[in-house]
Amino acid sequence: MRQLVRAALREDLGGRGDATSLALIRPSARSQGRIVARQEGVFCGGALVREVFRQCGRALRVTFHVRDGRRLRAGQCVATVEGPTRAILAGERVALNFLKRLSGIATLAARCAAAARxxxxxxxxxxxxxxxxxxxxxxxxxxxxxxxxxxxxxxxxxxxxxxxxxxxxxxxxxxxxxxxxxxxxxxxxxxxxxxxxxxxxxxxxxxxxxxxxxxxxxxxxxxxxxxxxxxxxxxxxxxxxxxxxxxxxxxxxxxxxxxxxxxxxxxxxxxxxxxxxxxxxxxx
CATH class of the missing domain: 3.20.20.70 (Aldolase class I)
Incomplete structure (x- = not known):
């Protein structure tokens, strides 16, 4: 998992890093990010999301409000990320990409199982x-x-x-x-x-x-x-x-x-x- 996340971050950040955030955001700036489900479905991918933000900065703190396999409602906050703003933005897209993909699979599997029943x-x-x-x-x-x-x-x-x-x-x-x-x-x-x-x-x-x-x-x-x-x-x-x-x-x-x-x-x-x-x- 560490190697996979490292490769995904390298693909997105390249050798320079997040050029936009490095130009606009002060190094001392801190924020809280709320990861929110925009659709009903089944949550999956928490471990990968945690690893993404761990690699983006050890000062980041990730708190999950649901576990893998739990059903979600639209608008539900599934996790919060707190710490340096630059680090949060550096990992945002990679974390969401993993989450969207795996939760999409889990959601379709749940629908298929329901159809079988x-x-x-x-x-x-x-x-x-x-x-x-x-x-x-x-x-x-x-x-x-x-x-x-x-x-x-x-x-x-x-x-x-x-x-x-x-x-x-x-x-x-x-x-x-x-x-x-x-x-x-x-x-x-x-x-x-x-x-x-x-x-x-x-x-x-x-x-x-x-x-x-x-x-x-x-x-x-x-x-x-x-x-x-x-x-x-x-x-x-x-x-x-x-x-x-x-x-x-x-x-x-x-x-x-x-x-x-x-x-x-x-x-x-x-x-x-x-x-x-x-x-x-x-x-x-």
Missing amino acids: KGNPRRPPAILDTRKTTPTLRAFEKHAVRCGGGRNHRAGLFDMVLIKDNHLAALARETTDPIGEAVRRARRRWPRLEVEVECDTLDQVRRAAAARPDFILLDNMPPPRMKRAIAIVNGRAKTEASGGITLSEISAIARTGVDFISVGALTHSPAALDFSLDLQPSPP
């Missing part, structure tokens, strides 16, 4: 993220998903075997049963890792269910076909819906009885949650 109140599927994250921000963005009530899929290529169409295409030259062979090879090589198979057709679902992976990913299937796929699996593996799923589609997909719904949009295209930092000079 609406579609299937008795057995709502879990909302999963994907690896479609911002480079270097994956751990923080996945934390934001959890703050919104979602769950994390694999962290990277290293912690789970996910057999996709390109893997199967590569194996098709070697065997007439690429799905079964892929699962067998994965089990031999990584006996402690969970195995998932991506399926585009019902025939692939039948072959995958027979191979007994831990999860079967139902890719780009409309709800009626997905329901048939789940019946074919018949409890032999957990099922995951995937493929460009949007918030408006989640309730209908939840009604199929699928176990998980993965939503790449959680981290590749969430709307930022709007925050502002309102500055008030401290008395001399």
